[in-house]
Amino acid sequence: MEAYLAELNDAQRAPVLQKDGAMIVIAGAGSGKTRVLTYRIAYLMSLGVDPFNILSLTFTNKAAREMKTRISKIVGNSEAKNLWMGTFHSIFAKILRFEAEKLGYPSNFTIYDTQDSQSVIRAIIKDMRLDKDVYKYKQVYSRISSYKNSLITVKAYFQNPELKEADAMSKKPRLGEIYQEYVERCFKAGAMDFDDLLLKTNELLNRFPEVLHKYQNRFRYILVDEYQDTNHSQYLIVKALSDKFQNICVVGDDAQSIYAFRGANINNILNFQKDYDNVQMYRLEQNYRSTKNIVNAANSIIEKNKTKLEKIVWTANDEGPKIVVNRLLTDGEEGRFVAGSIFENRMQNQMNNGDFAILYRTNAQSRAMEDALRKKEIPYRIYGGLSFYQRKEIKDVLSYLRLLINPKDEEALKRVINYPARGIGQTTMDKLSIAGNQYGKTIFEIIENIDHIDLKINKSTRTKLDNFVNMIKSFTILAENADAFTVADTVTKKTGLVQELKKDGTPEGIARIENIEELLNGIKDFVEGQKELADADGSLAEFLEDVALATDMDKDTGDDDRVALMTIHLAKGLEFPYVYIVGLEEDLFPSGMSMNTRSELEEERRLFYVALTRAEKQAYLTYTQSRYRWGKLVDAEPSRFIEEVDEQYMDYMIPQDDYKYKPLIDTDIFGDDIDKSKLRQSKPKKGTPPPAHKPSESQLRKLRKLKPASPEPEKATNAIKLEAGNVVEHMRFGKGKVLAIDGVGQDKKAEIDFENGGIKKLLLRFAKLKLIS
Ligand SMILES: Nc1ncnc2c1ncn2[C@@H]1O[C@H](COP(=O)(O)OP(=O)(O)OP(=O)(O)O)[C@@H](O)[C@H]1O
Numbered sequence: 001m002e003a004y005l006a007e008l009n010d011a012q013r014a015p016v017l018q019k020d021g022a023m024i025v026i027a028g029a030g031s032g033k034t035r036v037l038t039y040r041i042a043y044l045m046s047l048g049v050d051p052f053n054i055l056s057l058t059f060t061n062k063a064a065r066e067m068k069t070r071i072s073k074i075v076g077n078s079e080a081k082n083l084w085m086g087t088f089h090s091i092f093a094k095i096l097r098f099e100a101e102k103l104g105y106p107s108n109f110t111i112y113d114t115q116d117s118q119s120v121i122r123a124i125i126k127d128m129r130l131d132k133d134v135y136k137y138k139q140v141y142s143r144i145s146s147y148k149n150s151l152i153t154v155k156a157y158f159q160n161p162e163l164k165e166a167d168a169m170s171k172k173p174r175l176g177e178i179y180q181e182y183v184e185r186c187f188k189a190g191a192m193d194f195d196d197l198l199l200k201t202n203e204l205l206n207r208f209p210e211v212l213h214k215y216q217n218r219f220r221y222i223l224v225d226e227y228q229d230t231n232h233s234q235y236l237i238v239k240a241l242s243d244k245f246q247n248i249c250v251v252g253d254d255a256q257s258i259y260a261f262r263g264a265n266i267n268n269i270l271n272f273q274k275d276y277d278n279v280q281m282y283r284l285e286q287n288y289r290s291t292k293n294i295v296n297a298a299n300s301i302i303e304k305n306k307t308k309l310e311k312i313v314w315t316a317n318d319e320g321p322k323i324v325v326n327r328l329l330t331d332g333e334e335g336r337f338v339a340g341s342i343f344e345n346r347m348q349n350q351m352n353n354g355d356f357a358i359l360y361r362t363n364a365q366s367r368a369m370e371d372a373l374r375k376k377e378i379p380y381r382i383y384g385g386l387s388f389y390q391r392k393e394i395k396d397v398l399s400y401l402r403l404l405i406n407p408k409d410e411e412a413l414k415r416v417i418n419y420p421a422r423g424i425g426q427t428t429m430d431k432l433s434i435a436g437n438q439y440g441k442t443i444f445e446i447i448e449n450i451d452h453i454d455l456k457i458n459k460s461t462r463t464k465l466d467n468f469v470n471m472i473k474s475f476t477i478l479a480e481n482a483d484a485f486t487v488a489d490t491v492t493k494k495t496g497l498v499q500e501l502k503k504d505g506t507p508e509g510i511a512r513i514e515n516i517e518e519l520l521n522g523i524k525d526f527v528e529g530q531k532e533l534a535d536a537d538g539s540l541a542e543f544l545e546d547v548a549l550a551t552d553m554d555k556d557t558g559d560d561d562r563v564a565l566m567t568i569h570l571a572k573g574l575e576f577p578y579v580y581i582v583g584l585e586e587d588l589f590p591s592g593m594s595m596n597t598r599s600e601l602e603e604e605r606r607l608f609y610v611a612l613t614r615a616e617k618q619a620y621l622t623y624t625q626s627r628y629r630w631g632k633l634v635d636a637e638p639s640r641f642i643e644e645v646d647e648q649y650m651d652y653m654i655p656q657d658d659y660k661y662k663p664l665i666d667t668d669i670f671g672d673d674i675d676k677s678k679l680r681q682s683k684p685k686k687g688t689p690p691p692a693h694k695p696s697e698s699q700l701r702k703l704r705k706l707k708p709a710s711p712e713p714e715k716a717t718n719a720i721k722l723e724a725g726n727v728v729e730h731m732r733f734g735k736g737k738v739l740a741i742d743g744v745g746q747d748k749k750a751e752i753d754f755e756n757g758g759i760k761k762l763l764l765r766f767a768k769l770k771l772i773s
C-alpha cells in the first residue's frame, strides 16, 4: 500500500480505493471529504490515469491550488499541473473560449462581472422608460440570473405563460422583455455574464454532440466538492460530462447547503443515486477538525432542522474549552471585545493572527470589527465586499484592457471613452448609441465608420473619436506580441490615466495611483507564473480571464499573517483555530429577510452550523443590545440560535442579573444628562458623511455607567415569578398568555401563546418580557 494511504482512516480510504464507478460521500463538517478528493486524485494518478483526464470542481480556485500542491507532494512530480481543477466558472470559461465560435461568440469574449451586468440592466430600464422604483435593477438582475441558472432561456420564458404571469403578479410584466433585451445587448457586445458561463456550456454540450463526446472522453474521472451547493445548471453539466464513463465522485454535506437563495438545489444530493448505475454511498463520521465541545454543540444545532439526512459526527479530539457567549452594548463594544480577546489568545496561546477568523452574516458588520482591530494594531484582511478589481481606478485600467481585446465590449467602452476627459460628451454618446441600434453595430464600429454614416457630430468631435479609436487599435497591435505587463504598463501611461490621478494630488488620488501600481505588480507576477506553465504564455487575454473570475479568496497567498474577516458564506470549507461569530441577533442572524418560511429558517440554521464548524480549538458567539441598522439605532434581541445550542457546551460571560434591562432606544436610559434631541437632530457638518446618529464615545461612556435598571412596575421576568395563566408582553411578539413553565434555574423556559407570533418557547434568561397580569 502506498504510504500516504495510511494518512486516511478506513472509511476515508474506501472511496479513494474505488477506482471506477459512481460514488457519493455524504458526511458532516470536518470529516475529511475534501481530503478524500485530494487523495483520490493522487491515487488515480498513481494507477496511471493521465492528469489530463481528471476534472475536479471546487468551491474556490484557491482550494483547487491547495489541492494541487498537496497532490504534487504526494505523487512527487509536477504532473499535477496538468490536472483540470478549479471552480465551475473558471473551468467552463476555458472550455467556452475554445468553442465560442460555435455559439456565435468571439473567442475573445468579455466576461461581464455583476457590476457590468447591472449597469446594462439599468440602461435598459431607462431606455424602456420603466419606473426604476418598480423595476429595481438589482432585483431584475437576480431574477434573470435565476432564470439562467434554471436553464430558462428567453425563448423558454416566452413559451411558459406561468412565468410571465408570476412576473406580472410581482408588478413586473415587462421582465421578459428586459431579459430579452439584456441577452441581445450582451451578445452584441461579445460578452457573457457569470451565469452564461454555465448556461452556454449547457447549450454547447446539448447542441453539439461531437463536442460533448470530446469532453466526455477527455474527462474520464470527475470529482465535485461541496456538491450540496450545485445549482441546476451545474448539475446538468456534470451529468452530461459523466454520462459516458460514469466515473464520478461527489462529496457533500446536506447540512452545509447554504446557497439555495442562489439556486443551489439540495435535491442534487438526494437524487444522485437515481442518476447513475450502481452508486456507492460512503459515509464518514469522524471529525478531525474540532474539539468535542464544538462538534457536540454543532450537532445540537443541526438536530433542530427537520429536512436533513441523519448523520453521525463524533471526534476523538480533546474536549476543549466551552463556547464563549458574550453580550455587548453596541457593535463598537462588540468589536473591542473581539479584538481584545484575539490579542489575549494570541499572547497566551502563542498563536498567529492568521489563526483567527471573525465571521458575520452581512458585510456591513465588518466596519466595527475593523475599527477595533486597527486600534489594537492587529493586522487583518477582509474577504468579500468590494474586491480589489472592482475599485474604480482598477476597473478603469481593466476596461481599457478589455476594450483592446474585445472592442465590442460596450460596458468597457462607455467607461473609458471620456475618462480621462477627452471632450466626448453624453450627447455624442447618445447619438452614437442610437446609430448603433439603428445599424445593428457596436459603438466602436460606428466610430470606425463614422465618415460613411449620416450623423450630426461636428468635425472636432469626430477627430477626438478618431483619436480614441486609433489609440485603442495601437494597443491591440501591441498586445499581439507583447505580454500582459508590457501592454498594461503602456496603457496606464499613454491614456493619461496616471497623470490624471497625479493632478488630483489628494491622499485618495495618491492611494489610487498606488493601487494601479499594485495592479501592475500583480500582472507582472501573473506573467512570470504563467510562463512556467506549458499551455500558457502570459497573454493579456489570459490575465483578464483570471481577473474576471477571481474571488477575493483566490488572491490570498497566505504570505502575511492576518486575522481573516468574512461572511459565513465565504467561509465554507475553511478552518481556523479560533472563530468569532458576531452579531448573533434576531433579524440579523437569522436574517430578517429569511425567516418567513421554515425552509428559509432552516437555511439560516445551516449557515450557523457552517460557521461554528469552522472552529478547531475555540468558538466565540457575540451579540449586542442595540445596533445601527439602516442608519437607525435599533434594539437587538439575542438570536434564537444561541438558545438552540445545548447549554452544557456553553460558557456565558454575562452575569445573570444583568438581564434586567430595558430596550435602549426611546427610553429614559439616555438619562437626564444627555440631551436626546441634540443626539438626534444635530446636523452633520459639510463634507462629513451623512447622518450618523451614533452617540459619541463620551456619551457611550456615560451610557455604560448608567445601570440599565428596569423601573417599576415593569419587572424583568427573571425577577418575577412567572406562572401559567400570566399575561406578558414581548417587544416583537406583542401580548401573550403563558401556557406552561418548565425547567429550573438557567434552563427555565416559558411556553407562551403570543398575539403576533403564535406559540413560542422562550428561555426566560433571554426573553425580555414584561408582566402585564
Ligand atoms: N484521517 C485524517 N487524519 C488526520 N487529519 C485528518 C484526517 N482526515 C481529515 N483530517 C484533517 O481534518 C480537517 C478537516 O478535513 P476536510 O477539510 O477534508 O473536511 P471536510 O469534510 O471537507 O470539511 P467541510 O465539510 O468543512 O468542507 C483537515 O485539517 C484535514 O487535514
Ligand SMILES: [Mg+2]
Residues within 6 Å of the ligand: 033, 034, 035, 225, 573
Ligand atoms: Mg471540505
